Amino acid sequence: MQRLTQTLDFQSQALMLRAERQRLIASNIANADTPGYQAREMDFANALRTATGRHSELAATGSAAAGAPLQTTHPAHDSARSGFEQETGLLYARHSQDAVDRNTVDLDRERASFADNTVKYEATLRFINGSVRTVLDAMKSHTQG
């Protein structure tokens, strides 16, 4: 059963993170004229790795609470995991041009990121639809179309 939904689980995590990033970029665009606002960006690859890595760890260990330790590349990673849901690897964007009001939103970059994220959100949706169709086709009998 797990193998049947494994791909779907991964894609749904990716979709959630895409939605989160979309919201983040929308916030940046909304605050393009706010003095002192610091633009933020999501480290998507890292966030997805965290989201799916923790998920598979939970599924794999089952009742054994002290199962395989999470692979970390830095000693501070494990301790920083608490409260990670809210602060999923948010970074502060480096400003390309100094503004007088200390606002660091680069509207061109944000719009490009927004378009990029929109396309990738739709791609993830299509992947999910494809997985669903695959599962549904597999459940059909050979007499059905």
Next chain:
Amino acid sequence: MSMFRIFDVSGSAVSAQTQRLNVVASNLANADTVAGPDGQVYKNRQVVFQTLLMGEATSAGVQVSNVVEDQTPGRRVHNPAHPAADGQGYVTYANVNPVEEMVNMISASRSYQNNVEVMNTAKSLLLKTLQMGQS
């Protein structure tokens, strides 16, 4: 569904830009206002934007925290024939710079458009999400 928050974020930005556009309109409308008998004249106004936190790290809206008046003295023109001229024949006009206000207006309308576009994109994505697994 966390995408619904985008409408709060962009909606607050659209509303803040509308207020900015309103202030620009009243500034431009009063660009040629002269001082009354009490010496008081229309003062140029500007909105001050502030980030509106919405409980989550990834969503931050905008609000207008206050409207400030520009306290610099108004433009004085020598015209003794004007009914509002003072003792020395000077007429005080409002301290509105129409060029600055036009730039402000363009900036506000561009930001407005950006946020509307964000909302339209979010809407179409949500509608596609609703059809998940059906196609």
